[in-house]
Amino acid sequence: MILIEVPAGTDISSLIPAISHTGKSIHPDSGVAQDFSEPVIYSVTAADGSVQQYIVEVKPAISDSDKAITDFYLPGLKTRGLIVENAKEIYVVLPNKSDIKSVRSIVKYIGKSISPGSTEILDFTHPVQYTVTALDGSHSIYSVIVKESDLPVLYINTPNSVPVSSKEVWIEGASYKLIDESGSIFSGRVSIKGRGNTTIEMPKTPFTIKLPKNDDKPFLGMPSHRNWVLLANYSDKSLLRTDVALKLGEILDNLKWTPRSRHIVLFLNENYQGAYQLVEQVKIAPNRVNIAPSISSAHPTGGYLVEVDERKGELFNFVTKRGVKISCKDPDENLEDVFENIKSNIQIVEDVCKTRR
Known part of the structure; x- marks a missing residue:
């Protein structure tokens, strides 16, 4: 640091x-x-x-007139509040049926004093007001509002609370806890990284998560798999566009599989991130894209997933003779001989299509 x-x-x-x-x-x-x-x-x-x-x-540095709450944390519930400075409000979102009648808070602030004091045990069933007094005697009043979520809540904590800022580098050794609507808890280890092209630059970051090998689990009624996507839907203020598109695909298409999803509330390193959409990542698997197992050095005739992508946003990308930009989605490991085989096969298809015109 x-x-x-x-x-x-x-x-x-x-x-x-x-x-x-x-x-x-x-x-x-x-x-x-x-x-x-x-x-x-x-x-x-x-x-x-x-x-x-x-x-x-x-x-x-702090001046005589500074007076602000900089961090609000409920250690017993391992949850940090979201501070809306302009409104002088702090929102804390908790799983449904949380006990908030007698809760200890830890409050960090800038100024001379705060009341109620940090570490006091308070009843948060109604908004609680904190007054921060500056060195010059002026003060600011913050309202702490605790709400219980009707959605499942997912907590992910990275080692040493390392921020997730890259879509190329996996952060290994993170932990997760998923609490569904009934209060049932699922937990384990997980790897996490950012995802997206323009969306990763937005204030609300989307993520990809991956469970350890041989530890894939069903999530919220969706079939077991290691790979999942957490969509932020930042540019969609309704939070419904992706949901509606996937549902239409499920109803109207003749595809054997359309990604399933569930809406959740996400906390990263005990910080509230907001409403996210947990979605099945497009992968070759019996419960997802059910084609031949992934191509590999040992199985050169296996299946693979590619997409036309102008951004060349994957580990392996190439351009065909006719200028089509292709990215390999699966497999996503660094397998040069496998990628060359994929490139060759795609080029053969393009050549055949061109010849038959």
Whole structure:
């Protein structure tokens, strides 16, 4: 962790850092503006390909008039509140049937004092007001509103609360806990990374999650599998477009499989992320795209999934002789001989189609 304090009042939403390092490269690059309202991860890659990550946190110095709640946490429920600073409101979302009549909170704040005090046990069945007093005597009042969700709630915690910012690098060794509407709990280990093209740059990040081998489980009535997608649906304020499209595909299409999904509430590292859509990822499997098992070095005639993708957003991408940009979705491992076989097969199909016109 790298901690940097800047003068009070500094706008940290667009700072341009100058970074010196001893590796081959760094990402994000030095000299590129970053929003340091949240910690930023820098990855330094050495000449041998090894990677070292650094978490950079920037905080403005405190002035006499500063008065704000910066963090609200319920340790017994392992849940952190969402602070809406403009409205001076803090929202805490919990699974259905949570006991909130006698709850201890831990409150971090900027200022001289806060009332009620941090660690006090309070009844949150109704909104609770906290008053933060600055060094100059001025004060701000925050309302804490606790709500119970009618949706399933998924908690994912990464090792050392490492942020999930890359769609290329899996964060291994994370844990998950899924609580359904009835209160039943499912838990285990999981890997997680970001996903999407333009959507990964949006304020609400979509994710891909992967369960360990031989530990695939059914989720919320959907058949067992290792691979799942968490859609943020940030650009869809109704949160229904994808749901309606998938349902129409299920009803109207003659396809043997259409991805199933369920709406959930997501917490990442005990921070509320909002409503997400848990969706079956498109994969070759008996419960999904039921074709020949995935192609591999040992099974060169196996099945594979490709898509036309202008962004070339997968590990293996290629362009056909006629300029069609193809990305390989499955398999997603680095298998050069397998990918060359796929490329050759796709080119044969294109050549045949061109010849028969």
